[in-house]
Amino acid sequence: MTSLLIADDHPLFRAALRLAASESLPECELKEAADLAAVFDALQAAPDIDLVLLDLHMPGSHGLSGLAALRGQYPGVAVLVVSAHDEPQVIRRVLDHGAAGFIPKSASPGEIGEAIQQVLNGGHWLPPHLAEAVAALPADRTDTDLASRLARLTEQQYRVLTLLAQGMLNKQIADRLNIQERTVKAHVTAIFEKLKVRNRTQAGMLLKSLELGEPGRLA
Known part of the structure; x- marks a missing residue:
């Protein structure tokens, strides 16, 4: 059974992500975490989790630090970042730190479901209206090098x-x-x-x- 971990400190948004995920994958197992420590606890208890939907800002994680730590400790777990930070430069950094995609918090349930399906199928996902702008930005060697060291x-x-x-x-x-x-x-x-x-x-x-x-x- 496919297993997803929703990591966000806002209960209402966790509920929205849970609804979108369950509609896209009716039989998936859903877990929740409200801070970075709980994310690691969940992954330690269930290292076979397939995908983490990760907010960039929650207790224990500020900006890209939680993503960097998660990718370093659990490189086999796919991560979809979910954030209100939808500037192309930020999304480029998210990808440089190993995320499989980016979902803006303004995304519709259909887009969230599409992103989850695409990443679980081994692909990547970016919001269509931002994909071209992100693709035009080169990978930042500073971020890729730092991600490698933090890992x-x-x-x-x-x-x-x-x-x-x-x-x-x-x-x-x-x-x-x-x-x-x-x-x-x-x-x-x-x-x-x-x-x-x-x-x-x-x-x-x-x-x-x-x-x-x-x-x-x-x-």
């Missing part, structure tokens, strides 16, 4: 990176994640090596580069 992080290392980027000290990170401080130090060393950075500031700046401004305005 090397473990799930726990990504959590440490997120807290590190918030300015937390090793002891604070250890307390938050309920791990030993020496374990945090080991993770930080591994993060620097995998991301090819020299210090906490550079690591934080890399993560910050994945943030997006408010919908309708580029970051």
Whole structure:
């Protein structure tokens, strides 16, 4: 049975996505998550999930960071980004970070169903009115390189990176994640090596580069 995970922190929009998905695939199994931690919990419990419908902004994920983490930890799971950020430059970045397609939040239920079907069949999907503008933009080497580096992080290392980027000290990170401080130090060393950075500031700046401004305005 096909299995979908709807990841969005707005209950009404999750309901809209659930309705569109169930109409397109009446026999599919639908799961929901309201934050990034719940997304990882769901995938850990059911790694055979076929597709994640991922909002770019929800607790634990700001901009492209959740997508980057998800693609890094579960590269075999297809991801369709669902967002109000429908600028061609943002969509281009979404694709560069490994998404199989992009659904604007203004999409009709029919378009959502079409996107889901196309991606589950191994294809890609973009809104027809934006596809040409996105195709005209070249892939950004900065994004593709960063996606490759972030993909090397473990799930726990990504959590440490997120807290590190918030300015937390090793002891604070250890307390938050309920791990030993020496374990945090080991993770930080591994993060620097995998991301090819020299210090906490550079690591934080890399993560910050994945943030997006408010919908309708580029970051």
